[in-house]
Amino acid sequence: MNRDFTDVSMAVIRRLPKYHRYLKDLLDKEVYRISSRELSRLIGFTASQIRQDLNCFGGFGQQGYGYNVEELYKEIGNILGLNRVYSTVIVGAGNLGQAIANYPSFVKYGFELHGLFDVNPKLVGMKIRDINIYDVDELGTFVKENDIEIGIICSPKEVAQDITDTLCKANIKGIWNFAPIDLKVPKDIIVENVHVSESLFILSFLLNEKSKRD
Template sequence: MNRDFSNVSMAVIRRLPKYHRYLKDLLEKEVYRISSRELSKLIGFTASQIRQDLNCFGGFGQQGYGYNVEELYQEIGKILGLNKTYTTVIIGAGNLGQAIANYPSFIKYGFKLMGLFDINPKLIGMKIRDIDILDLDYLEEYISKNKVEIGIICTPKEVAQEVAERLADSNVKGIWNFAPVDIKVPKEIIVENVHLSESLFILSYLLNEKENLQG
């Protein structure tokens, strides 16, 4: 049965991967039961915040018992869609594109990399993890033939919008954008922008603030 979580805030949704990661660590340590207070100490969220977040998706915990770690891990995985398989391609097979292609958890969590695309003749024909780097000219044909659902953009910002439009015209369902620019596509296509420099700037800010306080 499909569950409707459309009213859940994105702030809560963006905390779910962290819950999932910590629960996985607990299972690897053979911890199968945990309270919100104990989970709070591990994750850094308050116990109240944890209970509120998880209550958005139904009742997982039991008063006096806490949470079943295995059950909670599986349920959060389903909410995140990690029980499905998504066909993906990477556009831009340079250092970043190759790093993502080699990411060990990529296939583990259901993201099946089908192909990489580039315009550099020195890269075209190479293989990454036995996956061919293809000429970008064949992008639309390949997406249609292989029913690709997600396009991952690892190109320079100057061409990212054009690539995004080609992906949109090819009817992909989602785009994971690593180019340092916000792309514009029809609203029915889900876009997740990952701006690495912004995260680095936050680190720089925090370091600067700490130095100012100490000074």
């Protein structure tokens, strides 16, 4: 039975991938039990924060035992929805789009890439990992006919909204947006923005502040 976690804050949700990553590292090192205090030293969150976060989903630890690493890893994966397959397309088959298409964990975590799309005639007809690059004019029809759930936008910002409109009309469910623009979508479409430049600007700010203190 699926549990509803819509009342859990996004701050907690955004910490889950970090838990998932560190737990995978522990499993790779054959560590199968860990306390919240030990996990705290690894991740950097306080032990209290870790316990509070996990209690939002029912709690997984046992007093005097800690957490079963393998069970916690699987449960967090299930909460994140990594126990199913998502059909995806990439729009924009330039350097960024190709890098994402070649990302080794893409398929590993259930994101099944069905096609890439671009306006460049030199790219159309080529393949990335045996996946075809199509003309962007075919995008809407392809998404509908293949029940695509996630559209990954790696296009210039000037065309990102037009691409978004096409995806929305084709009944896309979610968009992973790398274009430096805030997209306008219907309320039932989920958008996750990845603004690379904004992250870089934060790094610039922190370095600048550190240089002032030094």
